[in-house]
Amino acid sequence: xxxxGILSTMLVLLVFLNSCLTTLHPIFTPADLVYxxxxxxxxxxxxxxxxKWAEINxxxxxxxRLLPGKTAAIKDKGYLITYKDSANTISERYxxxxxxxxxxxxxxxxPAALPVTSKMDEFYLAHFVKMHIPYRLELQKEGGFTxxxxxxxxxxxxxxxxxxxxxxxxxxxxxxxxxxxxxxLQQYILKYGDDPEAYSGEKISFAKTINPKLY
Amino acid sequence: xxxIFIIITCITALFLTSCISSLHPIITADKIITDNRITGSxxxxxxxxxxxxxxxxxxxxxxxxxxxxxxxxxxxxSLLLFRSxxxxxxxxxxxxxxxxxxxxxxxxxxxNLIPINSSAMPGSYxxxxxxxxxxxxxxxxxxxxxxxxSLVLHFIDGGFxxxxxxxxxxxxxxxxxxxxxxxxxTASTAELRQFLEKYGHDKRIFSKENGYTFTRKK
Numbered sequence: 001x002x003x004x005g006i007l008s009t010m011l012v013l014l015v016f017l018n019s020c021l022t023t024l025h026p027i028f029t030p031a032d033l034v035y036x037x038x039x040x041x042x043x044x045x046x047x048x049x050x051x052k053w054a055e056i057n058x059x060x061x062x063x064x065r066l067l068p069g070k071t072a073a074i075k076d077k078g079y080l081i082t083y084k085d086s087a088n089t090i091s092e093r094y095x096x097x098x099x100x101x102x103x104x105x106x107x108x109x110x111p112a113a114l115p116v117t118s119k120m121d122e123f124y125l126a127h128f129v130k131m132h133i134p135y136r137l138e139l140q141k142e143g144g145f146t147x148x149x150x151x152x153x154x155x156x157x158x159x160x161x162x163x164x165x166x167x168x169x170x171x172x173x174x175x176x177x178x179x180x181x182x183x184x185l186q187q188y189i190l191k192y193g194d195d196p197e198a199y200s201g202e203k204i205s206f207a208k209t210i211n212p213k214l215y
Numbered sequence: 216x217x218x219i220f221i222i223i224t225c226i227t228a229l230f231l232t233s234c235i236s237s238l239h240p241i242i243t244a245d246k247i248i249t250d251n252r253i254t255g256s257x258x259x260x261x262x263x264x265x266x267x268x269x270x271x272x273x274x275x276x277x278x279x280x281x282x283x284x285x286x287x288x289x290x291x292x293s294l295l296l297f298r299s300x301x302x303x304x305x306x307x308x309x310x311x312x313x314x315x316x317x318x319x320x321x322x323x324x325x326x327n328l329i330p331i332n333s334s335a336m337p338g339s340y341x342x343x344x345x346x347x348x349x350x351x352x353x354x355x356x357x358x359x360x361x362x363x364x365s366l367v368l369h370f371i372d373g374g375f376x377x378x379x380x381x382x383x384x385x386x387x388x389x390x391x392x393x394x395x396x397x398x399x400x401t402a403s404t405a406e407l408r409q410f411l412e413k414y415g416h417d418k419r420i421f422s423k424e425n426g427y428t429f430t431r432k433k
Binding site for chain 1: 234236238239240306307308309311313328329330333344345346347348349350351352353354390392393394395396397399401404
């Protein structure tokens with residue numbers, strides 16, 4: 001099925017799956033959660049020389065239909081993060097929880113339904129399983145923050161070289177899907193959280209702003 | 216997986232909503248078969264569908280250079296792909312394409328489905344509507360072909376299998392997360408085939424209620 005996998009890889013928008021680490025299970029337990037009200041607001045992001053905006057709102061204020069599973073019980077400690085492009089179009093939306101793991105703060109992003117999703121065929125959508133996307137968050141003195149993506153290639157290499165034991169599945173197309181439970185994921189983060197090689201590319205900077213197009 | 220089970224409970228589903236998905240396929244290069252009785256235009260209560268052999272599909276013709284360049288796949292890869300079918304349907308202005316492959320397990324014929332793309336019409340693969348931050352998985356349906364003009368797809372009753380697995384009455388490798396209600400079958404291809412060998416005739420899993428009849432369009 002390698003080519004079938006290749007097909008889907010080529011044709012499916014896997015924007016976040018190409019290089020950043022994604023996991024089937026969350027990286028946090030409710031006991032790890034931290035809530036920082038200063039993250040609420042509109043943030044300007046420059047990524048690949050393109051401007052976009054992220055609106056971070058309280059998850060408690062979100063449409064309850066967006067909350068999967070039992071996350072309603074912890075919605076007071078969650079965020080709804082909506083990304084918009086320069087045309088003010090929603091491009092991505094995530095339910096996010098901030099957790100302290102060791103000495104660092106990590107966001108756990110989980111895809112939330114986009115407006116277009118409600119129009120889509122449910123049978124087709126049933127072929128997709130949402131993944132968690134962990135980011136290390138660093139608060140800046142001037143009030144902004146940065147996100148660093150964990151690199152999937154780094155973990156995959158450790159797995160291939162048998163340097164770590166972490167639960168995973170290797171798909172027919174050789175892609176690795178991390179199926180480790182939260183406790184194993186946290187062990188990985190604790191061990192490699194300070195290793196710059198565990199992170200991919202540039203940090204994404206968030207600067208608080210008012211996007212005039214939104215008001 | 217409650218994400219899937221929330222999806223499952225929506226009534227608007229095309230075929231049925233209580234299908235369950237697996238990370239691995241049920242088909243390998245040595246197990247794939249073709250049956251061109253499934254090709255053509257079909258209609259059901261849910262809409263109209265086009266089933267084309269991969270190599271004769273509009274999808275292949277439009278994207279072969281993009282997908283394969285000057286060197287088409289060879290060996291097992293090509294066998295899997297070239298014996299597959301592209302299933303296309305439109306719904307509320309969105310075009311959906313899936314890749315389907317057939318295999319026989321015991322006396323039953325099964326189809327494995329995986330999404331290729333969804334796009335607003337007129338479609339463009341640069342503007343896929345497929346949900347970001349997700350992985351693609353397979354669904355499984357048993358096919359009954361009664362004659363050249365009619366076929367029935369029975370998808371696995373995901374709700375039933377979920378309940379049985381959680382209750383420990385059915386064993387199949389899976390991952391489950393309670394907080395986000397994630398549930399996915401992670402059994403290997405061999406295990407999936409054993410499961411289907413064992414339960415292929417089980418009407419609780421492949422129930423009439425989950426059967427979807429398709430009639431060939433004249």
